[in-house]
Amino acid sequence: MQQIELQAKEEKLNLRKTVSQYLYKWPWFIASILVFVTGAYIYLRYSVPQFQTKTTLKFDKKTNDLSSALADLDNLGIGLGNADELKSEAAVVNSRPILMQVVKNLNLNVEYFNAGEIKDSQLFLKVPITAKVLNFKDEKFKSSQYTLTKVKEDEFTLQDEKKKSYKGKFNTPLQLDFGTVVLQKNPAVAFKSDKSEYKIIFSNPIEKVKKLEKTIQVNLPDEKAMLMDISLIGSLPEKSEAILNEVTRQYNIDGQRDKNLQAQNTQEFIDKRLEVITRDLSGVENQKEDFQNRNRIVDLQAQAELALQNTSENTKALLQQQAQLDLLNSLTAEASKGTNQLMPSNLGLNPSLEQSISQYNLLLITRNKTLKQATNENPAVVEMNREITALKDIIRDNIREQKETVQSGIAQLQNQINSSNNIIQKVPGQSKVYRGIERQQNLKEQLFLFLLQKREENAINLSVDVPKAKIVNPAFTVDTPVSPKKDIILPGAFFLGILIPFAIFYLLFMLDDKIYSRDDIKERSGLGILVDIPSLKDSENHLVQKNDFSELAEAFRVLVSNLKFVLPVKDSAKVIMVTSSVKGEGKTLVSVNLALTLANKNGRALLIGSDIRNPQIQRYDSEPTKRKGLTEYLYDDSVNVEELIHTSATNPSCDIIYAGTIPPNPQELLSNGRYQKLIDQMSSQYAYIIIDSAPLMLVSDTLSIADTADATLYVVRSGVSRNILIDFANDLVRESKLTNVSFIINDVSKRAGGYGYNYSYGYGYSNKDNKSWWKKIFKS
Numbered sequence: 001m002q003q004i005e006l007q008a009k010e011e012k013l014n015l016r017k018t019v020s021q022y023l024y025k026w027p028w029f030i031a032s033i034l035v036f037v038t039g040a041y042i043y044l045r046y047s048v049p050q051f052q053t054k055t056t057l058k059f060d061k062k063t064n065d066l067s068s069a070l071a072d073l074d075n076l077g078i079g080l081g082n083a084d085e086l087k088s089e090a091a092v093v094n095s096r097p098i099l100m101q102v103v104k105n106l107n108l109n110v111e112y113f114n115a116g117e118i119k120d121s122q123l124f125l126k127v128p129i130t131a132k133v134l135n136f137k138d139e140k141f142k143s144s145q146y147t148l149t150k151v152k153e154d155e156f157t158l159q160d161e162k163k164k165s166y167k168g169k170f171n172t173p174l175q176l177d178f179g180t181v182v183l184q185k186n187p188a189v190a191f192k193s194d195k196s197e198y199k200i201i202f203s204n205p206i207e208k209v210k211k212l213e214k215t216i217q218v219n220l221p222d223e224k225a226m227l228m229d230i231s232l233i234g235s236l237p238e239k240s241e242a243i244l245n246e247v248t249r250q251y252n253i254d255g256q257r258d259k260n261l262q263a264q265n266t267q268e269f270i271d272k273r274l275e276v277i278t279r280d281l282s283g284v285e286n287q288k289e290d291f292q293n294r295n296r297i298v299d300l301q302a303q304a305e306l307a308l309q310n311t312s313e314n315t316k317a318l319l320q321q322q323a324q325l326d327l328l329n330s331l332t333a334e335a336s337k338g339t340n341q342l343m344p345s346n347l348g349l350n351p352s353l354e355q356s357i358s359q360y361n362l363l364l365i366t367r368n369k370t371l372k373q374a375t376n377e378n379p380a381v382v383e384m385n386r387e388i389t390a391l392k393d394i395i396r397d398n399i400r401e402q403k404e405t406v407q408s409g410i411a412q413l414q415n416q417i418n419s420s421n422n423i424i425q426k427v428p429g430q431s432k433v434y435r436g437i438e439r440q441q442n443l444k445e446q447l448f449l450f451l452l453q454k455r456e457e458n459a460i461n462l463s464v465d466v467p468k469a470k471i472v473n474p475a476f477t478v479d480t481p482v483s484p485k486k487d488i489i490l491p492g493a494f495f496l497g498i499l500i501p502f503a504i505f506y507l508l509f510m511l512d513d514k515i516y517s518r519d520d521i522k523e524r525s526g527l528g529i530l531v532d533i534p535s536l537k538d539s540e541n542h543l544v545q546k547n548d549f550s551e552l553a554e555a556f557r558v559l560v561s562n563l564k565f566v567l568p569v570k571d572s573a574k575v576i577m578v579t580s581s582v583k584g585e586g587k588t589l590v591s592v593n594l595a596l597t598l599a600n601k602n603g604r605a606l607l608i609g610s611d612i613r614n615p616q617i618q619r620y621d622s623e624p625t626k627r628k629g630l631t632e633y634l635y636d637d638s639v640n641v642e643e644l645i646h647t648s649a650t651n652p653s654c655d656i657i658y659a660g661t662i663p664p665n666p667q668e669l670l671s672n673g674r675y676q677k678l679i680d681q682m683s684s685q686y687a688y689i690i691i692d693s694a695p696l697m698l699v700s701d702t703l704s705i706a707d708t709a710d711a712t713l714y715v716v717r718s719g720v721s722r723n724i725l726i727d728f729a730n731d732l733v734r735e736s737k738l739t740n741v742s743f744i745i746n747d748v749s750k751r752a753g754g755y756g757y758n759y760s761y762g763y764g765y766s767n768k769d770n771k772s773w774w775k776k777i778f779k780s
Contacts (some may be wrong), residue, residue, distance in 0.1 A: 022502065029501050033498060036493040044489060049484070050233050051240065053475055054475070056472040057230065057251075059089070086226060087220065092251065093228070096373060097254070097373065099216075100209050107132060111200070111203070113199040114198060115197035127198075128189045128191045128198070131181055132181065137178055144202050145161055145200070146158045146160050146176070146199070147159045147198070147199050154170050154171075156168060156170065158176070160177065168183065170184055171184055178202065181202065219231070227472070228469070230247065231244075232244055241474075241475035241477060252467040258365060262365065265342035265361075266342070266346075267458050267459065269344040284441045287437055288438065292434075319442060319446065323450070324406045325406045325410065328349070328399055340364060342365075343357050343361060347454065349402070356394050359391055360392060367381060370384070515719075516749075525730050525743070527742060529742065531556075531745070533555050533744065534748060543593060544556055556597040559744065563576070568710055574688050575691065575710045576688065576691065577706065577713070578691065578713045580714065581714075581725040582697050583698065585716060585721055585746060587695070589620075592617060595607035596650055596651045598654075598690070599654035603686075604655065604685070606682055607692065608691050611659060612631050612694075615629075615659030628660055629660025631660035633657075641678065644660075670705055675704075676705075693705065696729075696732065709740075711740045712741045717745075718746065729743075
């Protein structure tokens with residue numbers, strides 16, 4: 001006997017095998033693609049398209065070289081200073097006060113839907129009815145849905161989600177669970193039919209504001225260009241456009257309101273000062289008239305012209321200084337007030353003082369705007385309050401320092417005037433008194449004219465209605481929906497239809513360590529493979545019959561032919577041992593059918609059931625299981641072999657020795673030497689002896705009788721036996737525990753290469769497969 005030399009097999013990627021594994025599963029791939037593509041089509045068919053609506057705002061940038069005519073406009077806040085201010089304006093656009101006003105103006109807390117069989121379509125402009133919430137019972141209310149049914153003339157019926165009905169009339173308040181509403185007919189849009197149903201969803205305005213906060217996106221595409229993009233994604237383009245247009249309108253209104261706030265406060269201050277100056281000027285004029293009447297003075301100018309020539313310039317300077325002092329006293333009164341109010345600016349005072357007042361007013365406006373969305377405990381508000389207090393202290397210090405300077409100048413000028421008056425002692429006292437009255441009159445007139453001029457300038461600035469931001473692009477909607485994207489979803493569904501089954505099968509194939517075909521064995525062993533036994537159904541005959549041309553019979557004929565190249569040439573019986581690694585691999589099926597195939601008139605065959613622990617040969621014959629067999633022969637020397645032999649009913653040329661009674665010590669019986677004696681005795685009577693042995697991995701019984709075999713047929717079962725069993729067989733051969741070993745692959749399906757040759761196609765011996773088409777497709 002020639003022992004096959006084992007060689008280490010180098011693992012190689014069998015591309016053809018790998019591809020064929022997946023190609024065989026093509027029905028699952030087709031089914032998966034159909035499911036995903038169909039699901040994608042249904043999704044695209046019934047999903048609501050979402051469109052993106054945009055609008056663009058442009059801000060003017062402040063410049064440092066403004067002319068005096070535009071200086072007041074700059075002070076009133078037209079334009080932005082830098083990109084950081086632009087970023088802060090982006091937060092203002094999406095602020096809750098502005099969004100709340102948008103929700104109220106557009107009545108966004110009431111939504112309308114046209115009820116459909118599969119999906120509801122939202123309505124915005126073309127709505128036959130309009131609803132408005134007059135009040136809410138609970139501030140924590142979020143939303144509630146009602147269905148409008150049974151509309152007859154001025155009456156209607158509302159039904160809530162709990163099927164509770166409310167009857168009401170149009171233009172008449174109706175009490176619902178959450179509050180009071182009023183419904184009105186839209187004369188421009190008529191009801192489609194009496195059976196039409198409309199769904200109305202009432203929501204709390206704050207909930208809609210929260211939703212708008214999340215959906216409205218503000219982007220700064222180019223900060224240097226002072227541009228701002230505002231976008232909104234929604235299912236109704238006309239609704240999204242209306243929302244964005246209203247947002248920009250409310251933003252400009254809010255900006256205009258802030259811009260005018262400082263001018264309005266300045267206007268109020270000037271009006272109050274004009275009232276005071278008017279009263280003072282009237283008093284001085286009355287005093288002058290009374291003085292002239294009492295002293296009968298007609299014209300003192302000619303009398304005092306010479307005396308006052310030397311003091312005219314000093315008097316003019318004194319008047320200017322006194323005017324400055326008067327304004328500073330007024331500002332001192334304003335700065336001493338405890339309330340945080342805006343202070344008048346642009347009154348022609350010291351530039352550093354004017355700058356401090358402008359910074360104070362700007363910071364106060366910013367603080368007040370922040371308080372609309374924050375509390376006094378907010379860190380930003382606290383910081384701004386601290387800065388406001390510091391600026392106010394600086395303003396007071398500046399006013400005090402300027403007053404000291406002016407007072408010093410007045411004292412100097414007064415001293416000079418006094419000196420000049422001493423020189424003109426001859427001027428009558430009446431002239432001095434009269435001049436004093438005129439001086440007071442001139443002072444009040446100059447202050448009066450100055451305030452009138454500032455009031456007109458401030459009124460002009462207040463009347464200028466310049467928007468805070470220019471609307472470059474009014475709200476418009478992009479034609480292509482942002483979702484669902486057909487160009488992405490359909491190819492994506494097709495790709496997923498391929499990827500998911502591929503991933504599943506890849507996982508299964510990667511974790512699958514079973515043997516399916518010859519290639520699986522050849523990759524791990526150099527031992528020969530004699531035949532592939534086809535897979536059989538339970539309803540098919542599992543025994544080779546006389547004149548049998550089935551796939552099973554053809555397979556065993558191939559096995560017999562290949563055995564000629566394995567078995568040695570000798571005069572006595574050729575002993576063939578059939579074994580396997582574990583139970584259930586088809587060892588007994590191979591043993592029985594091999595014996596039936598080898599047995600003929602020219603040479604009888606003997607099948608010995610040597611698996612005395614778990615005898616299985618009786619399953620293929622009608623002989624009683626308690627018949628005497630091998631076990632009785634091994635432990636009882638008096639048992640005659642002839643008593644054990646049973647002729648098969650399937651093939652008269654085949655004899656069988658059953659395993660017999662299951663013993664408690666099978667290993668000792670098989671190794672006591674009588675088994676070898678039995679083989680020697682039967683070798684002269686039969687041409688072939690087939691040994692049905694026990695599985696090698698479970699027990700060591702087979703190794704005790706392995707030396708009697710001329711050839712060992714190692715059975716593995718396709719789809720059941722694992723790769724590790726091939727390694728186990730290789731180890732037994734390498735350790736010389738088994739000799740002349742060849743593999744037989746049992747239960748091979750046609751998809752696995754089907755005992756390689758597919759006899760039913762090659763010779764037409766098999767019965768026609770009557771399986772339904774879908775069972776053939778999804779056969780695993």
